[in-house]
Each structure stands twice: as C-alpha cells, then as structure tokens.
Amino acid sequence: MDWDKLRIFHAVADAGSLTHAGEHLHLSQSAVSRQIRALETSLNTTLFHRHARGLILTEQGELLFDATSAMVKRLDAAAARIRDSEEEVFGELRVTTTTGFGSLWLVPRLPALYKKYPDLKIDLMLEERVLDLPMREADVAIRMKEPSQADLIRKRLMAVHMRLYATQQYLDEYGTPVTRADMRSHRLICQNATSFQVMAGLRMVQALMAEDMPSLLTVNNYFGVLQGVLNHLGIGVLPHYVAHDVPGLVRVLPDVDSGEVPVYLAYPEELRQSKRIAAFRDFVMEEIATYRRNAQISAGASE
Numbered sequence: 001m002d003w004d005k006l007r008i009f010h011a012v013a014d015a016g017s018l019t020h021a022g023e024h025l026h027l028s029q030s031a032v033s034r035q036i037r038a039l040e041t042s043l044n045t046t047l048f049h050r051h052a053r054g055l056i057l058t059e060q061g062e063l064l065f066d067a068t069s070a071m072v073k074r075l076d077a078a079a080a081r082i083r084d085s086e087e088e089v090f091g092e093l094r095v096t097t098t099t100g101f102g103s104l105w106l107v108p109r110l111p112a113l114y115k116k117y118p119d120l121k122i123d124l125m126l127e128e129r130v131l132d133l134p135m136r137e138a139d140v141a142i143r144m145k146e147p148s149q150a151d152l153i154r155k156r157l158m159a160v161h162m163r164l165y166a167t168q169q170y171l172d173e174y175g176t177p178v179t180r181a182d183m184r185s186h187r188l189i190c191q192n193a194t195s196f197q198v199m200a201g202l203r204m205v206q207a208l209m210a211e212d213m214p215s216l217l218t219v220n221n222y223f224g225v226l227q228g229v230l231n232h233l234g235i236g237v238l239p240h241y242v243a244h245d246v247p248g249l250v251r252v253l254p255d256v257d258s259g260e261v262p263v264y265l266a267y268p269e270e271l272r273q274s275k276r277i278a279a280f281r282d283f284v285m286e287e288i289a290t291y292r293r294n295a296q297i298s299a300g301a302s303e
Contacts, residue, residue, distance in 0.1 A: 005039040008032055009047065010068040013061065016054045089279040090119035097142035100222030101160075101263070102126040104242055106142070106284075113283045120276065128196035128221075133268050140267040140277050142284070144198045147266045154266040155281065158288050161240040162201040162258035165249045170232040177235070177253055183211050187234030189225050192218035200258040205237055208256075244295050 011021040012032060022032045040047050047061035057065055097106060102124060114120065131137035134151055141147070147154050177183050190205045191197045195218075197205075209216075217233055219225050226246065229236035235252050239261075243249045265284060267277050 002039075002042075005035050005042075006064075006068050006071075008035045009039055009064065010072060012036060012048070012055065013057055013065045013068075016056075018055070089117040089275050090121075091276055092121040092123060093140065093276040093280055094123040094125065094138045095140050095142070095280065096125040096127070096131045096138040098128055098144060098221075099126045100239060101142060101144070103221075103223040104226065104239070104245070108245060109287050112287070113280070116283070117279055120279070133266060136268070139271060139274070140265065140280060143264050143266060144261055146262060146264050151269050152266045153269055153272060154264050155285075157263045157265050157284065158241075158292075159260040159262055160198075161260065162198075162204050162237055163240050163243075163254075164235050164252040164256050165229055165238050165243060166235045166252050167229060167232050167248055168250050170229075170234065171250060171252070173232070180208070180211055180253065180256065183208060183235070183253075184214060186213075187215040187217060188213045189217045189219070189228040189234045189236035191220060191222070191225065191237070195220045198258075198261045200261050201237065204256070204258040208237070241291065244291065 008021065008025060008027070011025055012018060015021045015024065018029045018032045018036070021027075022029045025032065036047065043060070043064075045060045046058050047064060048055040049058055095106075103126060107124070110122070113122075125131065125138060130143065131141065133139075133141055133147075134149060142157070144160070146156075174186060175182075177186060188208055190208070191201065193202060193205055193209065215234070217228050219228065222238055222242075225236045225238055226242060228234065229238065229249065230246070238249075243251060265281060267274075267281075271277050
C-alpha cells in the first residue's frame, strides 16, 4: 500500500473530517478526498461512513486505523530515539582490527567504554584481512597502515614498535643476550615469516632469523607470541605497548627495533555524523593519551 495514502487516511480518521485533516496536512479537501477514494478502491472496501456530522470509520476502517496507529507510534518512537541519540550512544558498532592489537590493546580497555555507554553493542572482528569499509563490511577500523581509499575519514592514533621481550624467569635460567649473535643460544618466538604482518615486523623477524636460530616457535598472531613468552619458552617479538600492560616483561637487546608502525583509525565519510563512531573514536584517543602519559611516567621512573 502507498504510505502517502495511509498517512492521509490516518489523519482523516484521527480528525474525523476531510477539512480538518486537509488543514493538518496542508492539502485541499478535494485532494484529501481523492486520496481516500483511491485507497478504498485499491483495498476494494469502504473505510468511512459519511454523514452530516463528519466521518465514522467502518469495521474495515477500524482495522486499518489500528494498523496505522501502531505504525505512527513506532515512527514517533524512532524519531524520539534519533533526537535522543544526539546526546545518547546506543546500538551496534562493528569494529575491525588485527588480532594482536584487538586482543592485546583494545579488548582490555573495553570495560571503560561499556561503563560509559552501557547500551552500546560492539561486534569486534579480529582478523588480518583488511575489510572494505565503504562496502560496510565494518563501521570503523583500526589499521597498522594508512588507508588508501579516498572516501574514508582517517586519524593517526599512535606508532607501534616491534621489540624483543622475555620474562625475568627465562633470563635467569638461560641468560640475557648482549648482542644479536647471542640470540643463537635462545629460542625465538615470533610470527612466521610467511604469515600476514606489518612489513616492519617482518623485516625484523627476517633479520633475526638470519642469525641461524637453532630453535623457533612461530605463531600466526601476537597474542600467541605473548603466551609463549609468558610461559618462559623464549624471547619474543612483540609490539612495544604490551610491555606497559603486561607486568613481568623485560626488554631484551634495546638496539633491536622495527622502527615506527603507524596506527590509524578510519571510517566511511557517510558515517561522519554517527554518534557511535564519535564515541568510539574519542574513547580510543583518550585511552591512547592515557597510555602515553603512563608510558612517560614509567620511563621517567626507570631513569
């Protein structure tokens, strides 16, 4: 059925008069009458009894008025929620990022986001594949390189460095390497050189493997690498932010560093006004600012 005709029918049924409905809808009485007749013809029924005091709904008209009343209530509720959303954040937000960053940095910080926005529903997609944001495979992405698509809004968040870490227990048992050549006496834990990872991390892994490591543990994501390190299996290649969040990690060979890996947050231009994305973006930026302050405090305390 034509919604315009239903809208006019509802106004007439509510007002009980073609004239009053026309005034409300800013339509002439004849235009309103034509739309009602057309609706009755399409439904092959009579919707109103006409008499000198106005219009009275027929039984069929009552059924249709019940349906349009329910529709109007739902539309009014939706409009109210849209207006409220200028101040409130709710609904589903699909976020994609890498397994390592998502599991090691983002997820541990989500309780603060949910505490602030309890009605937010996050669908977190952790995978190395770059999802297509303009095609709405996700709403917002955190990526380890600058997005190349022109129709995305992007914000540089931070720079990540891949470095070497071990536990003190491991170093006490097997010794602390002083040079790269000393790594030949240790087990390296890293992502496999054939698995997807940032280019800077891959180059670092390839350079370390050139030292002819006798023992390796390769995992296809940094979460697995971290678990290997925490279980004292060897020296792992990990993003530097892990050291600030996971107690007990000791940096090994401070001169070994991947260099900067930029981290970007991106979302489609069409979602510029989304309150959910704005809330998530601001939350991530606040958490990064807090992380930086804590890192500076830790660095100052260790000097």
